[in-house]
Amino acid sequence: MAKVFRKPASFKDVSTNYCPGCGHGIIQRIVAEVVDEMGIRERTIGFPPVGCAIYLDLYLDFDMVQPAHGRTPAVATGLKRVLPDHIILGYEGDGGLTAIGTAEVIHAANRSENITIIFVNNAVYGMTGGQMAPTTLISQKTATTPLGRDLKRDGYPLRLCELLATLDGSAYLIRTAVSSPANVRKTKKAIRRAIEVQMEGLGFSMVEVLSPCPINWGLTPVEAMKWIDEKMIPYFPLGEFKSPNSRG
Amino acid sequence: MDKRVLMRGNDAIAEAAIRSGCRYYFGYPITPQNELTAYMAKRMPEVGGTFIQAESEIAAINMVYGAAAAGQRAMTSSSGPGISLKQEGISYLAGAELPCFYASVVRGGPGLGNIAPAQSDYFQSTRGGGHGDYRVIVLAPNSVQEMANLTMLGFHLADKYRNPAMVLADAILGQMLEPMEFKTPQFSPLPPKDWAVGNMEARPPRLISSLFLGEGKLEKHNLELKEKYEKIQAEEMRWEGFMLDDAQVALVAYGTCARIARGAVIQGRAQGVKIGLCCPITLWPFPSEFVGQLSKNVRNILVVEMSLGQMVEDVRLAVNGRCEVQLYGRTGGGIPTVEEILERVSRL
Numbered sequence: 001m002a003k004v005f006r007k008p009a010s011f012k013d014v015s016t017n018y019c020p021g022c023g024h025g026i027i028q029r030i031v032a033e034v035v036d037e038m039g040i041r042e043r044t045i046g047f048p049p050v051g052c053a054i055y056l057d058l059y060l061d062f063d064m065v066q067p068a069h070g071r072t073p074a075v076a077t078g079l080k081r082v083l084p085d086h087i088i089l090g091y092e093g094d095g096g097l098t099a100i101g102t103a104e105v106i107h108a109a110n111r112s113e114n115i116t117i118i119f120v121n122n123a124v125y126g127m128t129g130g131q132m133a134p135t136t137l138i139s140q141k142t143a144t145t146p147l148g149r150d151l152k153r154d155g156y157p158l159r160l161c162e163l164l165a166t167l168d169g170s171a172y173l174i175r176t177a178v179s180s181p182a183n184v185r186k187t188k189k190a191i192r193r194a195i196e197v198q199m200e201g202l203g204f205s206m207v208e209v210l211s212p213c214p215i216n217w218g219l220t221p222v223e224a225m226k227w228i229d230e231k232m233i234p235y236f237p238l239g240e241f242k243s244p245n246s247r248g
Numbered sequence: 249m250d251k252r253v254l255m256r257g258n259d260a261i262a263e264a265a266i267r268s269g270c271r272y273y274f275g276y277p278i279t280p281q282n283e284l285t286a287y288m289a290k291r292m293p294e295v296g297g298t299f300i301q302a303e304s305e306i307a308a309i310n311m312v313y314g315a316a317a318a319g320q321r322a323m324t325s326s327s328g329p330g331i332s333l334k335q336e337g338i339s340y341l342a343g344a345e346l347p348c349f350y351a352s353v354v355r356g357g358p359g360l361g362n363i364a365p366a367q368s369d370y371f372q373s374t375r376g377g378g379h380g381d382y383r384v385i386v387l388a389p390n391s392v393q394e395m396a397n398l399t400m401l402g403f404h405l406a407d408k409y410r411n412p413a414m415v416l417a418d419a420i421l422g423q424m425l426e427p428m429e430f431k432t433p434q435f436s437p438l439p440p441k442d443w444a445v446g447n448m449e450a451r452p453p454r455l456i457s458s459l460f461l462g463e464g465k466l467e468k469h470n471l472e473l474k475e476k477y478e479k480i481q482a483e484e485m486r487w488e489g490f491m492l493d494d495a496q497v498a499l500v501a502y503g504t505c506a507r508i509a510r511g512a513v514i515q516g517r518a519q520g521v522k523i524g525l526c527c528p529i530t531l532w533p534f535p536s537e538f539v540g541q542l543s544k545n546v547r548n549i550l551v552v553e554m555s556l557g558q559m560v561e562d563v564r565l566a567v568n569g570r571c572e573v574q575l576y577g578r579t580g581g582g583i584p585t586v587e588e589i590l591e592r593v594s595r596l
Contacts, residue, residue, distance in 0.1 A: 042449045048457070057455045063445035065317045066457035067310060068340050074307040078314025078322065081272060081298045083446045104310070107303035 008032035010041050010061050017055065021221025023211030024053050026178045027120060030188045031089070032060055038195060044087040045079055047072045051093045052126040070101020073108035076115045087195055090117040095125050098134040098158045105164070105206075112169035112203035116194045119160060119206055122213040123232060130216030134158040137235055142216070157235055161208050165241040171203030173242040177210035179228040183238075202244045210236055252429045257395045258283035258422040261351050261415060262291065264399035265323055267430055270349065271297035272322035274311035276304060278330045279363045280419035281353035285325065305330040309337030309350075316346040317456040319444025321403055325351040328369045329360065332377055338412055339378030343458025345443075345473075347406035349399070351415045353422035356580045364581025365419035365504060370558035373416045374532040381470050383477045385413035385484065386531040388502040392426035397433070398529070404435045409480055410443075416531060418554065420504045420583075477533075486529035487538050491517060495524030497593055498542050500563050501552040502528050505584060509552050512589040523593060531559070539566035548596040549573045552584055572596070 007013065011032035016025050035041050041062050048056035050069035057064040067075040072090040080088045097105050097119050108115060124142055125131040131144040135157050139148040149157075164170045172194050176187040187209055194205035210232050212224035219227055255263070262284045265273070273288040285301070292299035298315075302308035308324045315322035326334060331352045341348055354369045356362040373386045385405050387398040395417060402413040445454050460466035491513050492498060501509040506527040516523040526542055528535050539562075543549065549571060551560040560575045567573050576592045578584050 042447070045445055048459075054459065057453070057457070061453055063448050063453050064455045064457070065314065065445055066344070066455070066459055067313065068336055071306070071310040071313075071337070074302070074310035075314040075317070077300070077307075078272065078274065078311035078316075079318050079445070080314075081300070081311075082315050082318035082320045086446055103303050104307055107307065111300075 008036045010035045012059055012061050014058060016059055018052065019215045021212055021214040021224055022052070023122065023178050023209070023213070024120065026184060027118065027187070027209055027211060028053070028056065028059055030184065030191055031118065034188060034192045034195065035062065038192070040087050040195070043085065044089055045083070047076065047090050047092075049092045049096050051095060053091060053093070053120070054127070056091060070096040070099070071104055072096065073101065073104040073113070073115065073117065077108055077111070077113050080113060080115050084114070087198060088115040089195070090115060092117060092119060093126065094121045094123065094133040094135040098160050105160070106167070109164045109170040109204040109206070110167045112171065114198050114201050114203060116198045117206040118191065119208040120211045121208055121236065122211045124213050124216045126213050126216055135236070137231060159236060161206070161241040164206065169204055170206070170242050171244045172197040172205035174240045175208040175210065175236060175238050177228050177233065177238060179210065179212070179225045197244060252427050254425055255392050255428050256283055256423065256425050257392045257417060258353065259287045260392045260395040260428060261325065261399045262287035263430065264396035265349065265403065266291055266295055266297070268321065268400045268403040270321040270323050270403060271295065272312070272315040272320055273297065274300050274302050274308040274322070274324050276302050276308050276326065276330060278327045280355055280422050281325050281327050281351065283422070284351065284353070305333035306336060309334040312348045312350070313337055313341055313346060316341065316348045317444065318446050319441040321349070321407070323349040323351070325353070327353050327355045328357050328372060331369065331372060335376060335378035338376065338384065339380050339382060340458050341412045342378070342382035342384060343380060344456050345410040346456065347410050348412050349402045349406050349414065350412065351399070351417065354416065354418040362581050363419060365554060365583065366579070366581065367418060367503060367505065367554040368558065368579065369416070370531065370553070370555060373414060374534070374562070382473065383480070383532055385409070385411060385480060387413065387415050388529060388531050389415060389417060389421060390503050390506040390527065391428070392421070392424065393428040395421060396428060396430055400433050404433070404438070405484060407438045409476055411476065411480070416503070418504050481533040484530060485533050485535045485537065487535040488527040488529060490525040490527065492524035492526065492542065494522055495545070496522040496547045497596060498546045498549050499523065499525045499552055499589065500528070500539065500549055500559070501525065502531060502559065505552045505554055508584055508586060509589060512586045512593070515586055516590050516593060521590070521593060534562045534566065536562070536566035539563055540568065540570070543567040543570040546571060550589070550593060550596065551575045552589055553577045554583065555579060
C-alpha cells in the first residue's frame with residue numbers, strides 16, 4: 001500500500017514534550033514540511049526561542065542558534081549578513097516579539113532584513129505559567145490578570161502585523177491560525193510564501209499564527225480551537241497585511 | 249611593515265580590527281567612542297565588510313552573537329552605559345562559547361555620569377555585569393599603539409579560547425592622537441571553527457546555545473568553562489614592570505593612569521625616591537602572581553586609579569597582606585597628576 005502521510009524528513013524521529021492540544025507541534029511540523037518541500041534543509045538556520053519552543057533543536061533537523069528572550073531578530077540579522085544565501089527562520093512567541101523584543105522586531109523589519117519570523121501568538125506566556133502577554137485579550141484571565149485583563153491597567157492587546165505593516169521595510173506580513181484543517185493549510189502556504197519572499201530578497205517577512213494553549217487557557221484542546229475562532233480572530237483578524245508585488 | 253602614522257585611539261582600534269580580519273561591526277552611538285563607529289561606517293564598505301548602526305546596544309551585541317555563530321570575526325564597541333546593556337548578550341556569548349571582540353571606552357559614572365575619562369568600569373569589565381559564572385578576557389592599553397596591538401591580540405585570544413575578549417580604554421586613550429604603526433603580529437595557528445552554523449551539507453546539524461537543562465548538565469558545562477578560564481590564567485597573564493628592581497614603593501596602574509604613574513616614577517627617581525611601576529596589561533586574567541611576588545620585595549604598594557577603588561581589590565587579593573596596599577583614586581573625570589602621586593608616596 002502506498003504511504004500517503006509520513007513524518008517530514010526535517011522533523012526528527014522523537015516525540016515532542018508539548019502539552020496535549022498545543023499548537024507548537026502543528027506549526028513546527030508545517031515548518032519541517034515546507035523546508036523538505038523546498039529542499040532548503042542544508043541552508044536553513046532556526047532559532048529555539050525562550051519559551052515552550054526552547055527545544056526546537058530537538059525536533060527540527062537543521063542548524064540552530066539559541067538567542068536570548070526576544071533578541072531573535074537581532075541575532076538573525078547578524079547571521080543573515082554573514083550567510084545571505086541561507087534561509088534565516090526565526091520562531092518566537094508573543095512575549096518575545098510583542099514585549100521584550102519589540103524594538104528588535106520593529107527595526108529588523110524597518111531595515112528590511114531578509115529574514116522570516118514565525119510568530120506564534122497564543123495570547124499568553126506559556127512556559128512561565130500562563131501570565132499575561134501583550135496579546136492577551138481584554139477580560140482574559142491569566143496568572144497575572146486573575147480577574148481578567150483590565151483595559152485601564154493593562155492597555156490594549158497588541159496587533160503586531162498591523163504595527164509592522166506601517167513600515168516600508170516589511171515585505172510580507174500575514175496572520176493565520178491553526179484552528180481548523182483549512183487554516184492549517186493556509187498557514188503552511190503562508191510560511192512557504194514568507195520563505196520565498198526571503199529567498200527572493202524582497203525584505204522582512206513574518207507569519208503570525210494564532211495558536212492554542214489549552215493548559216493556560218483552562219480549556220480542552222477542542223474548546224481551545226473554538227476559542228481561537230470565536231475570541232481571538234475577531235480581535236486579530238486573519239489575512240495578509242503586506243505582500244510584495246515581486247512578480248507584477 | 250607600515251609606516252608610522254598619526255592616529256586617534258578610537259580609530260586605531262577600528263583599523264586594527266579590520267586588519268585582524270573583522271568584517272562585521274555592529275554599533276550604537278555613545279560618547280566617547282563615536283570616532284570608532286564613524287571609522288567603521290567609512291571603512292567597512294571599503295573592505296567589503298558589514299557595518300550596521302543598531303537600534304540599541306542590546307541589538308548590536310546580539311547581531312555580534314549572530315555573526316559569531318556563523319564563524320566570522322565580529323565586534324561592537326561602546327562606553328559604560330552601553331556596555332551595561334550589552335552585558336546580557338555578553339553572558340550569552342560566554343555561555344555559548346562564541347568568540348567576539350568589543351571595546352569599552354570608559355566615561356564617568358554611575359548613571360549618565362559624564363563623558364570625561366574614568367576607570368570606574370573595571371568591575372563591570374572584569375567581573376561582568378551579566379549573569380552567571382563566566383569570564384571575559386580584558387586587555388588594558390595605555391597608548392594608541394597598544395589600542396591597536398591589543399585589539400589584534402583580543403581577536404586572536406577570542407578565537408583561540410572561543411570566548412569574548414575586550415579592550416578596556418578610557419576617554420583620554422580614545423580621543424588622543426599619537427604616532428603609531430600597524431604591526432602584523434605573529435600569532436600561533438588557530439583551531440578550525442568546526443562548531444559554526446551554516447553550510448551543513450555534509451554533516452549533522454549544529455546547535456549554538458547557552459541552555460543546559462537537565463540535571464548536572466549546567467554544572468558540567470560551567471566546570472568545563474572553569475577549566476578554560478584556568479588555562480587562560482596560566483597562559484595569558486600580561487604585565488609590564490618599570491624600574492622595579494630596587495623599588496621600595498611600587499605603583500600599580502593601568503591605562504591612562506599607567507602613563508601618569510610612569511611620569512611619577514621618572515620624576516620620583518630624579519628626586520631619589522626608590523619607586524617603580526607595575527602595569528597590568530591583562531586585567532582579567534589579573535597578573536596576580538607578579539603582583540604577589542612584587543609584594544615580597546617592596547615596602548608599600550600604591551594603586552593609582554581613576555575610580556574610588558576597583559583594581560585595588562585585585563591587588564589586595566594578590567598581595568594577601570604581605571605588604572601595605574593603599575589607593576590613590578580620582579573619580580568623575582578627575583585625573584591624577586604626577587605631583588599628587590608623589591605627594592601621596594611621600595606620606596606612605
